[in-house]
Amino acid sequence: MKVWVDRTLCENHGQCAIAAPSTFEMDDEGILQYTEGFPADELEYIEDAMDVCPVQAIFLKGDQ
Amino acid sequence: MTITTAHDVPYLDMSAPHFAMASEAVRDARDANWYARTNYGLAVLSYEDVSSLMKSPKLIQGSAAWPEHNGVHSGIFYDWWKRNLLVLEGEDHHRIRRLANPAFSPRKIAALGDRFESLANELIDGWIEDGQVEFVEGFAAPFATRVLCIMLGIDESEWGTINRLASTVGAALGVTIKEDIDEVDAALVELQEYAERLISDRQQNPKDDFVTRLVEANREGDRLTDPELRNLLVLLIFGGMDTTRNQLGLAIQSFIRQPHQWELLAERPRELAKAAVEEALRVNPTTRWVTREVAETFEHKGLVLEQGTTVHMFTYASGTDPEKFANPERIDLEAEHAPHYAFGGGVHHCLGHFVARSDMQAALPALATRLANLSVVPGGDEWMPDSGNTGPVRLTIAFDRRATTADGQQTA
Numbered sequence: 001m002k003v004w005v006d007r008t009l010c011e012n013h014g015q016c017a018i019a020a021p022s023t024f025e026m027d028d029e030g031i032l033q034y035t036e037g038f039p040a041d042e043l044e045y046i047e048d049a050m051d052v053c054p055v056q057a058i059f060l061k062g063d064q
Numbered sequence: 065m066t067i068t069t070a071h072d073v074p075y076l077d078m079s080a081p082h083f084a085m086a087s088e089a090v091r092d093a094r095d096a097n098w099y100a101r102t103n104y105g106l107a108v109l110s111y112e113d114v115s116s117l118m119k120s121p122k123l124i125q126g127s128a129a130w131p132e133h134n135g136v137h138s139g140i141f142y143d144w145w146k147r148n149l150l151v152l153e154g155e156d157h158h159r160i161r162r163l164a165n166p167a168f169s170p171r172k173i174a175a176l177g178d179r180f181e182s183l184a185n186e187l188i189d190g191w192i193e194d195g196q197v198e199f200v201e202g203f204a205a206p207f208a209t210r211v212l213c214i215m216l217g218i219d220e221s222e223w224g225t226i227n228r229l230a231s232t233v234g235a236a237l238g239v240t241i242k243e244d245i246d247e248v249d250a251a252l253v254e255l256q257e258y259a260e261r262l263i264s265d266r267q268q269n270p271k272d273d274f275v276t277r278l279v280e281a282n283r284e285g286d287r288l289t290d291p292e293l294r295n296l297l298v299l300l301i302f303g304g305m306d307t308t309r310n311q312l313g314l315a316i317q318s319f320i321r322q323p324h325q326w327e328l329l330a331e332r333p334r335e336l337a338k339a340a341v342e343e344a345l346r347v348n349p350t351t352r353w354v355t356r357e358v359a360e361t362f363e364h365k366g367l368v369l370e371q372g373t374t375v376h377m378f379t380y381a382s383g384t385d386p387e388k389f390a391n392p393e394r395i396d397l398e399a400e401h402a403p404h405y406a407f408g409g410g411v412h413h414c415l416g417h418f419v420a421r422s423d424m425q426a427a428l429p430a431l432a433t434r435l436a437n438l439s440v441v442p443g444g445d446e447w448m449p450d451s452g453n454t455g456p457v458r459l460t461i462a463f464d465r466r467a468t469t470a471d472g473q474q475t476a
Binding site for chain 1 (some may be wrong): 168
């Protein structure tokens with residue numbers, strides 16, 4: 001499973017970086033940076049980030 | 065504050081008695097420049113600049129000192145205000161938000177959609193035979209308050225009490241806060257007692273509901289304390305009731321101006337519910353501006369924004385910016401529009417927006433499928449000032465009852 005953010009939807013509100021700071025981070029300009037891969041115990045927080053995203057721009061993609 | 069082109073920068077007197085957001089003065093200012101100077105700091109007017117500055121890490125929420133600025137330096141409201149999520153910053157803010165957010169999950173809120181729709185229809189049943197209704201008293205206020213009762217698990221028959229308490233506390237956001245503060249504090253104590261009873265009940269008798277999810281929120285052993293839970297529940301009532309009530313009235317005002325769009329919603333209620341709510345928020349938001357404060361001096365488009373400067377993001381002006389939207393002041397349910405900022409943005413983005421969106425997505429289609437040919441009864445409307453948080457005080461509307469709903473069902 002990998003994290004994927006639809007940049008056409010992403011508004012850089014930064015709620016994901018509050019929910020799952022190991023995966024999502026806002027840079028000095030306020031632009032989202034994120035890592036696609038994550039350890040299993042991070043999944044819960046990534047799901048929180050997906051839920052809380054005001055524009056619902058965060059998705060999980062399978063490995064295949 | 066350095067203004068490089070001061071001679072070109074428009075000035076808006078926001079304290080003038082007839083100042084209005086939906087006015088030629090504001091539109092002209094927006095046409096002339098991306099910001100204006102005002103007697104309360106800077107006003108950001110254009111969509112592009114509201115979008116970027118609303119989420120800028122260089123700006124923080126700007127309302128922490130609201131009580132002091134209006135002569136209130138202590139008391140129940142003062143203490144609550146200083147500890148509520150609206151004004152907290154940094155990790156203090158993020159920690160509470162992290163713990164609280166899952167309870168506001170859109171998946172969890174969506175499960176309440178049918179109850180919101182039943183509530184809307186129950187309220188409409190109460191006056192649909194009459195051919196007219198005072199919409200605030202007959203729909204918007206009871207709907208907004210009973211939605212909160214449903215969320216919090218408070219008996220809906222108590223909505224009148226909750227409505228009265230929340231409205232009284234809401235006076236603390238007005239410029240007469242100092243005169244009203246004793247009543248505000250007394251009402252806040254009652255709301256806090258409600259919240260404490262709910263918290264203690266769910267701690268002893270957990271249910272599959274919103275308050276239980278907050279009470280049980282746990283992140284690596286970190287939990288919300290009882291005072292944090294209480295402050296959060298009070299914030300939900302404080303922030304969720306007046307706003308939803310006002311926004312429903314503003315949505316009706318906008319659709320009365322555009323009967324063709326109301327008919328479209330009536331024909332395709334499920335498909336267009338979301339667009340109806342988003343468009344009403346875009347062209348006629350109850351929150352007319354969102355306040356920020358410059359945390360560190362920086363430059364934006366050649367303007368140096370000095371630390372401590374108050375910056376107002378004008379939501380109505382940005383949502384109706386002709387640079388961004390065709391026919392900017394008109395609802396268009398079939399257009400694909402950029403997001404508006406009626407719920408603010410950035411780390412302080414409205415916590416309850418999924419609730420507000422979900423309940424209004426139930427309310428507007430229920431109204432549209434049952435009521436046609438809406439009009440304001442002459443002399444039947446009275447409005448709050450068009451600044452800050454606006455909406456109808458009274459909105460008496462006349463309508464025709466539709467013979468059948470969009471599903472082909474008889475309504476009675």
